[in-house]
Amino acid sequence: MRIELTGFKKVMFTIAAISTCFISMAEMAVNPAIFAIMETYGYDALGSYCISAPALCAGIAALVATALMSKISKKTLMIAAATIFTLSGFFACAVPDVGYYAVMRSIMGVGEGLISAVLMAYVATLFFEPAQHASFMGIWNVGNTIVGAALSLAGGFLAIPEWQNIFTMFILGVVVIILIALFMPALSRLDAEEADARESHASAEVAQKSKLPGVFWAFIVNCVLFCLMVGLNLYFGSEYIEETGLGGADTAGIYMMVYTLVGIIPGFVFGKLFMSLKGRVSTLSFALMIIAFLLMYFVEGNAVVVMIAFILAGLAFGLFYPYMFAMGALVVAPDRIDLSMSAATACYQFSFFAITFIVNGLRMVLAPETGMVVPQFLAFCLLGVIAIVINLATHGSFKKFRETQDELPQGH
Secondary structure, three states: OOOOOOHHHHHHHHHHHHHOHHHHOOHHHHHHHHHHHHHHHOOOHHHHHHHHHHHHHHHHHHHHHHHHHOOOOHHHHHHHHHHHHHHHHHOOOOOOOHHHHHHHHHHHHHHHHHHHHHHHHHHHHHOOOHHHHHHHHHHHHHHHHHHHHHHHHHHHHHOOOOHHHHHHHHHHHHHHHHHHHHHOOOOOHHHHHHHHHHHOOOOHHHHHOOOOOHHHHHHHHHHHHHHHHHHHHHHHHHHHHHHOOOOOHHHHHHHHHHHHHOOHHHHHHHHHHHHHHOOHHHHHHHHHHHHHHHHHHHOOOOHHHHHHHHHHHHHHHHHHHHHHHHHHOOOOOHHHHHHHHHHHHHHHHHHHHHHHHHHHHHHHHHOOOOOOOOHHHHHOHHHHHHHHHHHHHHHHHHHHHHHHHHOOOOOO
16 A cells, blocks of 8 residues: 655654554563573573574464454554563563473464564665665654664663573663554555556556565675674674673673674665665675684784774674565565565574574584583675675575566556
8 A cells, every 4th residue: 555654654654663663672681691590591592592582483473463453453563562572572581481481482482473573574665766865764763773872771780690681671662552553554455456456457467477576585684694693693603702701791791892892884875875786785784794703713802903893794694684684675576565574574584593503503513511502603704705705696686676666567
C-alpha cells in the first residue's frame, strides 16, 4: 500500500519506528554480561543455547513473518511481537533455572525477529522510492544506534551487582507497544492486497522476471558473512576485553557503547552515500571490519588501539545494517520485497545464533591449550575477503538487474 506520510504523522511514525529498536537491539543490553552468563550456565550446548536462543528464534520468526503478513496486518503483528518480547524479557530471570531461562529467552527471540522483519517490510511499503527509502533507513539507523549504545551502557552497569538485573529494564517495552498502537498507520489486508495487485506484473513474461535473481542470493551470502563477523565482536567482545586484561563487564559495556554510538555517523549521510555507492557500501563495511579485527589480534591488550578497532567496527556496522534493508529492496522485484526484508532479518539472526557454536567449536582448533577467543579475530578476516570477492564479481550483474527492473511497469 502506498501511503504518503507528512508533517506530524511522519515525525511520530519515525519515533514509533525507532522505539522498536529497544526490542530489536535488546541483545546489546545482554552482550556485556555474556561471559558472566556462560560462567553461570556453562560452556556446553545448553549454555551456548542460552546465549544464542534469541537469535535462532528470531531468525525463524523472521522467515514466518512473510506468511503472517499476508494474513494479518503489519500493525497488529508488531503489537503482538512487542507484547511477547516485553512479557518474556521482564520475567526471563524470575525462576533461577537454566531450562526456564532458555525457554524465556527463546520467546524473547520470537518478539525480536518478528518486529524487525515486519518493521522493515512496513517501511519499504511506506517509503517505496529507493532514495526516500535509503534516506529513512539512515535516519532510522541513527536512532537505532543511539538506542543500542544506551542499552549496552545500561546493560554493563546493571550487570555489575548481578547480570540478572539487566532483564528488569525490558518492562519498558510497554512504551513501545503504546507508540505502535498510537502512531503507526494501519494497513488493512484489503488495501495490502490491492497494492500487491498493482505491483504485480501484468503479463506472464513480466511475472517470470520477478523470480529471485542471482544477485539476491549473492546479497544473502554477503549478509551472512558480515553478520558472522559482527556476531564475533558483539557476542565475544566482552570475553575479548577480559582475556586481554582490559577490564570486566563494566569496561566491556563502555567499549560496546562506543562501538554502537559511532554507528550514528554513517546514518547522517547514508541516504546519499547509498544512492552513490550501492553495493560498494558493503565492500567498504567489510574493509573496515577486517582492519578492526587485524588491530584486535596484532595489538591485543592496548586500550587505545582496541578502542580504535571498536570504532572502526562500529562504523562498519553503522554502514552495513541499514544497507541490508536498503539494498534488500533493490535485489528483488517489488512484489518480493516482504520476502527480501524477512530474509535479511533472518540472516542477521541466524548468523548470531550460529556464531556462539562456531566460536566455541573453533576454540579447540585455534587455541587448543587456552581456549581463548583472541585468535578467531584473525581467522574471521577471511570471511571479509570472501565477501569482497563476491561483491566485485556480482557488481555487473546487479547493474544489469536494476536496468531490467527500471524498464518494467512498477504501478506506483
